[in-house]
Amino acid sequence: MKSRADTIFSTVRKNGGTAASCSFSEEENKEVSVRDGEVETLHKDDSHGLTLRVWFGKRVATVSGNPRSEDEYERLAERACAMARANPEDPFALLAQKELWPEDISQVVSFLDLADTYSPSLADLTEIALRMENAGLSVPGVSHSGGVGVESTKSNFALFTTEGFEGAYSETAYGVGASFIAGEGNAMSQWGEGEGVRFFSEFRPFEETGKIAGEMAVALLGATPILSSRMPVVFDRHISDSILGHLKQAITGALIHQKSSFFNRETLGSRIFPFDISIVSDPTLPKLTGSFPFDNEGIAGKRIDLVRWGVLQRFVTNLRSAAKLGITPTGSLGNLHMENGKVSRDELIAGIDCGLLVMEFLGQGVNIATGDYSRGASGFLIENGKITRPINEVTIAGNLRDMFAKIVPANDMELGRWNAPTLRIDGMTVAGK
Amino acid sequence: MQCKGGSLIHRSLYEKKREKINARDGFLKTLGINKKGLKKVVKDALSGAQDGELFLQKIEVSGLVWNDGRIESSSFFSDEGFGLRRVGGMLTGYVSSDIITVESIKQAGAELRGVFQSGKVYALAEKLPPCPMYSQEIPAEIPIEEKIALLEKVDAYVRSKDPRVTALSISLSQAREEICIVRADGHFAEEFRPMVRMNISLTLVDGSNTGTGFEGFGGRENESRLFAEWQPYADKAIECARNLLVAEDCPAGEMVVVFGPGWPAVILHEAFGHMLEGDHIFKNTSAFTGMMGERIASEGVTIVDEGSIPGRRGSLSFDDEGTKTQRTVLVKDGVLMAYLHDRLSARVLGAKPTGNGRRESYAHIPMPRMTNTHMLGGTHTPEEIIAATKSGLYAGNMGGGQVDITTGKFVFEVLLAWRIIDGKITVPIKGATLIGSGEKVFRFVDMVGNDPALDNGIGACGKNGQSVPVGVGQPTVRIRAGGLIVGGTQVNVAEEII
Numbered sequence: 015m016k017s018r019a020d021t022i023f024s025t026v027r028k029n030g031g032t033a034a035s036c037s038f039s040e041e042e043n044k045e046v047s048v049r050d051g052e053v054e055t056l057h058k059d060d061s062h063g064l065t066l067r068v069w070f071g072k073r074v075a076t077v078s079g080n081p082r083s084e085d086e087y088e089r090l091a092e093r094a095c096a097m098a099r100a101n102p103e104d105p106f107a108l109l110a111q112k113e114l115w116p117e118d119i120s121q122v123v124s125f126l127d128l129a130d131t132y133s134p135s136l137a138d139l140t141e142i143a144l145r146m147e148n149a150g151l152s153v154p155g156v157s158h159s160g161g162v163g164v165e166s167t168k169s170n171f172a173l174f175t176t177e178g179f180e181g182a183y184s185e186t187a188y189g190v191g192a193s194f195i196a197g198e199g200n201a202m203s204q205w206g207e208g209e210g211v212r213f214f215s216e217f218r219p220f221e222e223t224g225k226i227a228g229e230m231a232v233a234l235l236g237a238t239p240i241l242s243s244r245m246p247v248v249f250d251r252h253i254s255d256s257i258l259g260h261l262k263q264a265i266t267g268a269l270i271h272q273k274s275s276f277f278n279r280e281t282l283g284s285r286i287f288p289f290d291i292s293i294v295s296d297p298t299l300p301k302l303t304g305s306f307p308f309d310n311e312g313i314a315g316k317r318i319d320l321v322r323w324g325v326l327q328r329f330v331t332n333l334r335s336a337a338k339l340g341i342t343p344t345g346s347l348g349n350l351h352m353e354n355g356k357v358s359r360d361e362l363i364a365g366i367d368c369g370l371l372v373m374e375f376l377g378q379g380v381n382i383a384t385g386d387y388s389r390g391a392s393g394f395l396i397e398n399g400k401i402t403r404p405i406n407e408v409t410i411a412g413n414l415r416d417m418f419a420k421i422v423p424a425n426d427m428e429l430g431r432w433n434a435p436t437l438r439i440d441g442m443t444v445a446g447k
Numbered sequence: 448m449q450c451k452g453g454s455l456i457h458r459s460l461y462e463k464k465r466e467k468i469n470a471r472d473g474f475l476k477t478l479g480i481n482k483k484g485l486k487k488v489v490k491d492a493l494s495g496a497q498d499g500e501l502f503l504q505k506i507e508v509s510g511l512v513w514n515d516g517r518i519e520s521s522s523f524f525s526d527e528g529f530g531l532r533r534v535g536g537m538l539t540g541y542v543s544s545d546i547i548t549v550e551s552i553k554q555a556g557a558e559l560r561g562v563f564q565s566g567k568v569y570a571l572a573e574k575l576p577p578c579p580m581y582s583q584e585i586p587a588e589i590p591i592e593e594k595i596a597l598l599e600k601v602d603a604y605v606r607s608k609d610p611r612v613t614a615l616s617i618s619l620s621q622a623r624e625e626i627c628i629v630r631a632d633g634h635f636a637e638e639f640r641p642m643v644r645m646n647i648s649l650t651l652v653d654g655s656n657t658g659t660g661f662e663g664f665g666g667r668e669n670e671s672r673l674f675a676e677w678q679p680y681a682d683k684a685i686e687c688a689r690n691l692l693v694a695e696d697c698p699a700g701e702m703v704v705v706f707g708p709g710w711p712a713v714i715l716h717e718a719f720g721h722m723l724e725g726d727h728i729f730k731n732t733s734a735f736t737g738m739m740g741e742r743i744a745s746e747g748v749t750i751v752d753e754g755s756i757p758g759r760r761g762s763l764s765f766d767d768e769g770t771k772t773q774r775t776v777l778v779k780d781g782v783l784m785a786y787l788h789d790r791l792s793a794r795v796l797g798a799k800p801t802g803n804g805r806r807e808s809y810a811h812i813p814m815p816r817m818t819n820t821h822m823l824g825g826t827h828t829p830e831e832i833i834a835a836t837k838s839g840l841y842a843g844n845m846g847g848g849q850v851d852i853t854t855g856k857f858v859f860e861v862l863l864a865w866r867i868i869d870g871k872i873t874v875p876i877k878g879a880t881l882i883g884s885g886e887k888v889f890r891f892v893d894m895v896g897n898d899p900a901l902d903n904g905i906g907a908c909g910k911n912g913q914s915v916p917v918g919v920g921q922p923t924v925r926i927r928a929g930g931l932i933v934g935g936t937q938v939n940v941a942e943e944i945i
Binding site: 049052053055056057058059060061062063074075076078079081082090093094097098100101103104158160161187195199203204213239242271272273274276297334357376377378379381383384386388389390392406407408410411443445446447 | 537846
C-alpha cells in the first residue's frame with residue numbers, strides 16, 4: 015500500500031499537484047439469509063477501492079474507484095489532477111496537520127483491538143441463521159418468518175497523505191437480524207431484532223435473539239390507534255438513540271455555519287438538556303464497534319464531551335466546517351452515547367398514568383432547520399404505570415428544542431449495545447384517530 | 448411532464464438503433480474474450496443451474512456540490528465488477544467481485560456449484576425491445592468551467608430573488624453506466640444507461656422564522672438538459688421556502704386530504720406499490736396476497752408500473768436480469784390485475800416476468816422492484832376537487848416516507864401543505880405527517896383529477912438495503928375522511944384517552 019501511495023503521489027507531483035491524500039479499502043463480505051427453514055440467499059462479495067484527493071495550491075478535487083492495474087491507478091490520478099486544476103480556489107479544503115494525528119498509530123491500533131480472527135464459512139452462517147429462525151418460529155403465535163440473516167465482514171483501511179501521515183488498520187464486523195410475523199391476512203404484525211458486534215463471541219445466544227423477535231411480533235398483534243392527545247412518551251432503548259442522532263445533526267458545524275440548524279453559534283455553552291444528561295463520543299474504547307484510531311481525514315479518534323450536565327460543549331466538525339467556524343475540529347464521532355440516569359426503566363414507566371411506550375418509528379419527519387419533530391410510531395399504551403396494549407398508526411410530535419429540555423433518562427444504557435437509555439419526554443402530541 | 452397513458456415523451460430517443468450498442472465492446476475487451484467465448488464461460492459456470500446470469504457493470508459518476516457561493520466538492524467515482532447468480536428452487540447463490548476477469552468468473556461458478564444442487568432449467572423465449580429507452584450515445588463530458596458558470600448563474604439568480612437566503616446548496620451529477628447481462632442459455636443484453644440530476648436546496652431566515660426549500664430534477668438524459676431547464680425548479684425551491692417561512696403548525700387528527708399531481712404519488716409507490724411486489728406475495732408478507740381480481744382501491748383508480756417510458760428516471764430498456772420492461776396494469780378501476788415480478792417470483796407464482804427484476808449494483812442480488820409507478824388521470828379538474836372540499840389538507844409537496852409491508856402501515860412527511868377551508872386553499876402548513884394503511888387508503892379515493900403528471904425525476908427507492916432510481920406519478924387525488932390521519936403539533940381534542 016505504502017509503495018502504491020508513493021507511486022500515486024509522484025504521479026500527482028509530476029502533473030503539478032502540490033498535496034494529496036489517498037485511502038485504500040478492502041472488504042470481504044459473506045451473507046446468508048434463510049426463511050421458513052430453507053436457505054434463501056448465499057452471497058459472497060469482495061471489493062477494494064481507492065479515494066484520492068488532490069490539491070493544486072487551494073484548488074482541490076476528489077476521485078474514487080477500484081483500479082486494478084498500475085495503468086488504471088495512474089489514469090485516476092491524472093483525472094484528479096485535471097479536475098483540481100480546473101476548479102476555483104477553496105480556502106476551506108485542508109489536509110490534517112500533525113498535531114491532529116494519533117501520537118503513535120501502531121500502538122493505538124493494537125490497543126483498540128478491532129479485528130477478530132474468526133472467519134465463519136457460509137455453512138457456519140447458515141447454521142446460525144437456522145437456529146435463530148427456529149427459536150423465533152417456536153414462539154406461540156408466530157405465523158411465519160419474515161427472514162433471518164447473518165453476515166460477516168472483514169475489512170482493511172489505509173490512509174496516506176503528502177504531509178507524512180501513514181496509518182492502517184483491519185477490522186471485523188458480524189451482524190444478525192431476525193424478523194417474524196404474527197397473525198394472518200390484514201391483521202398481521204411484524205418485528206425485527208438485530209445485533210451487531212465486532213467480536214463474534216460477543217453475540218448474545220442466537221436462540222435468544224430469535225425468541226425476542228418472535229415474542230415482540232406476537233406482543234404487537236392487534237395494535238390499534240388511540241385518540242389524539244398530549245401525553246408522556248417513553249422512548250424504548252430500541253429507538254432512543256435516534257435522539258442522539260438528531261442532536262448530532264443539529265450541532266454539526268456545517269449546519270451551524272449556514273444557519274440551517276435550530277441551534278446556532280450562541281447555543282454553545284448554554285443549557286439544552288436537563289442537568290442529569292451528559293452525551294459523550296468515545297472511539298478510543300477497545301473492541302467496540304464504533305471505535306477507530308483515526309478518521310478519513312487522519313484526525314485521531316478521541317473522547318469528546320458533547321454535552322456535560324446538560325450544557326452543550328462542542329459542535330461536531332471536520333476540517334472543513336471547523337475552518338469555517340474558526341475552531342478545532344472534533345473529527346468523526348464514535349460510540350456516541352448518553353450516560354445513564356438514576357431511575358430504572360420500570361420506575362420511569364411506573365410514574366405514568368397514561369402514556370405511550372414507543373418501540374418503533376416509521377418515517378423520518380424531522381426538520382433540523384426548525385426542530386419540528388413528527389414521526390409515525392408504534393409500541394404500547396401505558397396505563398396507571400403499567401404496559402397494557404399494543405398501539406400503532408399514531409404520530410408523535412413536538413419540537414426537538416423542547417423535547418431535549420424535558421428528557422428524563424433511565425439507567426439501562428449498555429455501551430456498544432444500547433447507546434442511550436430508555437427516555438421519557440412529557441407533553442408530546444400523540445395524534446391518532 | 449404529462450403522462451397520458453404512457454405517451455412517448457422523448458420520441459427522438461427511439462430513433463437510436465440497437466446496432467450502436469452492439470458496436471461497443473467494453474466488457475469483452477476488459478475480459479479479452481469474444482461474445483461467443485463469454486456465452487460459453489457463463490454456460491459452463493452455471494451448468495446444472497435452474498436459472499441465473501452473469502451481470503457486468505461499469506459506472507462512472509461525476510458530481511459537483513456548490514455551497515455558500517463556492518464549489519464545496521468536485522468528485523468523480525468509478526466502479527466496475529460482476530455478479531454471478533445461480534438459482535435453484537427458492538435458493539439464490541451469488542458471488543460478486545470488483546475484479547472482472549474470465550478467471551474470477553470461472554472461480555465464482557465453481558464456488559457456487561459446490562453450494563447446492565439445482566432443478567429443471569427455467570427458460571423463456573423472450574425478445575429485447577427494438578429500441579432502447581434512452582440515448583445509447585455516451586455523452587461527451589461538459590467542461591467543468593461551464594458547469595461552474597452554470598452554478599454561479601443559479602446561485603446569483605436565487606439570491607437575487609430573495610435577499611433572505613442564508614444557505615444555498617446546488618448539486619449536479621451525471622452517471623454513465625454500462626450494463627451487460629449473459630444468461631446460461633445465451634440470452635445476451637447490453638446497453639448504456641445515462642442518468643443526470645440537479646438539486647437546489649435553500650434556507651431563508653426572517654427574524655426568528657426559518658423556511659427551507661428543495662427542488663430537484665433529472666432523468667436518463669444528457670447533462671445539457673440541466674443547463675436548459677433549471678430556472679422553473681429554482682423558482683419552485685424559493686417558493687417552497689417562502690411558504691414554509693410563514694407556514695402555520697399543522698392541525699392533528701383525521702381529515703380529508705387532497706394530494707397534488709406528480710411527486711405526491713410517492714405515497715402510491717411506498718404504501719401501495721411495494722405490497723404488489725412478487726417477493727412479498729410469495730413470502731406471504733403482503734396484505735394483497737391472494738387478492739387477484741378483487742377490489743383493492745376505489746372505482747376510477749387505475750395504477751400502472753411502466754419501465755418502458757423513454758428517458759425517465761425509473762425507466763429501463765430491460766431489467767437487471769435481462770427481461771424487457773413493459774407497461775403492467777396493476778390495478779384497473781380499483782381491481783387488482785397483476786403483481787410485479789422478477790424471474791424468481793414469476794416462476795414461483797406461475798406468472799410471467801414483468802421486467803421488474805432490479806438491483807443496486809453488481810454487488811447486489813436482484814429482486815422485484817418498481818420502475819415508474821403512476822396513477823392514470825380521471826374526470827375532475829383540480830379546481831373542482833378543491834372546490835368540493837369543505838375542510839381538509841392540500842398536500843402539495845411530499846418529503847420521504849416509509850411503509851411496513853407486513854401491516855401496510857405507512858408514514859409520510861408532507862414538506863408543504865395548505866389548509867383547505869370552504870373549498871379554497873388558504874394558509875400554508877408545516878410539519879404535517881400522514882399516517883395510514885396502504886391496504887386501505889386507496890379505497891378512500893373519492894375524486895381523481897384529469898391532470899396526471901410524472902414527478903421531476905428525483906425518486907430513490909430503498910428495499911432490503913438496496914437503492915434504485917424510480918419514477919412516480921399521479922393526478923390530483925382526494926382521499927375522503929377516514930383514509931388518513933394527519934399528525935401535527937396542534938391538538939384540539941380533550942386531553943384524555945378513551
